[in-house]
Amino acid sequence: MFPISVIIFREVLEIALILAAVISSTEGLAKRNIAIITGCITGAAASSILALTIHKLNTAFDGMGQEYFLATILFTASIMMAWTVLWMRRHASTLKGKIHQAATHSPLPLITLSVIIAIAILREGFEIILFTYGHIQTNAISWIDIITGSIMGLTAGSLLGYTWYRGMITFAGRHVFTITSILLVFMAAGMASQGLHMLIAADSFHLFTAPLWDSTWLLKDGSMVAKMAKSLFGYQARPTLAEVLMYAIFLIVVFTLSWRKHTILKQHTA
Amino acid sequence: MRLLAGFITFLITFGASYTTWSGSYTYNVTIKNHQFEPAELLVPTDKRIKLTIHNLDSTAEEFESDDLRREKIIAGNSSTVVSFGPLSAGTYNFFGEFHPDTAQGKVVAQ
Secondary structure (H helix, E strand, O other): OHHHHHHHHHHHHHHHHHHHHHHHHOOOOOOHHHHHHHHHHHHHHHHHHHHHHHHHHHHOHHHOHHHHHHHHHHHHHHHHHHHHHHHHHHHEOOOOOOEOHHHHHOOHHHHHHHHHHHHHHHHHHHHHHHHHHHHHHOOOOOHHHHHHHHHHHHHHHHHHHHHHHHHHHHHHHHHHHHHHHHHHHHHHHHHHHHHHHHHHHOOOOOOOOOEOOOOOOOOOOOOHHHHHHHHHHOOOOOOEHHHHHHHHHHHHHHHHHHHHHHHHHHHHHO | OHHHHHHHHHHHHHHHHOOOOOOOEEEEEEEEOOEEEOOEEEEOOOOOEEEEEEEOOOOOEEEEEOOOOEEEEEOOOEEEEEEEOOOOOEEEEEEEOOOOOOOEEEEEEO
16 A cells, blocks of 8 residues: 555656646636646546557567657647747736636647646556556555555645645745746756657667766755656756756747747737 | 747757667566566676566566666566666666565666
8 A cells, every 4th residue: 555655646746746837827718627627537548548558669669669759748748838838928918817818719728738737647647557557466455455545645646736736826926927937937848858868768869968967965866855856847866968958948948939929918018 | 939849850850860879788687576687787888788678577667767867667578678878887776666675676887
């Protein structure tokens, strides 16, 4: 029961951190809840399919199918996140935090929101399924333990994630939209650099792949705090120069675009 | 957005063109009863390493190494490849995240 609750707790928390950021940065978007639920259901379904087909994926592309698949979903999620932030900045009235009625006819932010959530769930979900299924298969622990362990992990992860979400809203106050948007851009940059790391792991990217620094002494990869820092800012104790460059370029490009769009909007309203 | 997409496309094509860059050293590891065999691998430094992992258990395992910065799910009764290196001299621990009590191993680069 214990290892199941720990693994589920960790994975659910990672999902919750992403959910909290995308949900609070799309505050006021019409039909947002439908997009969130669609994303959750799609993510859960995709997790099951991936769990069932992972052996096929692992033999594809000279054994590197999993890496290519993860690189693809990571790049997709990071671009969708950046896109959502840019769209929201463009259409949200910063005074009311409400989206202009005319702008809500575009289905784009709803689709990107669903895709981001589905990917967040897929990434962690198939791992949860395979881990739990393995324990059921070997009869290593009883059904009662699996169910209570899963519920405990799910509850603890969701509660901590929800606390983080409420805390962020309370702390940020009126600036919640700006702060969560910035956080989302950092998350997206982290995912983009993790996507590149997957291409390095797939042995198909060899430029600047030596570790740039080692901050293991400060925050060790694999620790709980490091995992959260990874989800939020893409933290790595031993990043390669390639990943750092990817991260920096992503941030510069998205913040520049975001700032430009913002000034265009100001000129329009002036 | 187009700029970003262009950059990513560049990265991917550039990376792909490098695929056949150099030969790599291949090694095999099996997982049985949630244990790695061999649990210690001697590899040369400054070489690309391809590690084929054969999971003989019926349950899935996750090969994970913070030192090598690799994590990969392996389904039950199946095999996959983990690639890493060039490494500098040292010991790099790895473990099976689903059964960390028993599944422990290390790569020693020298």
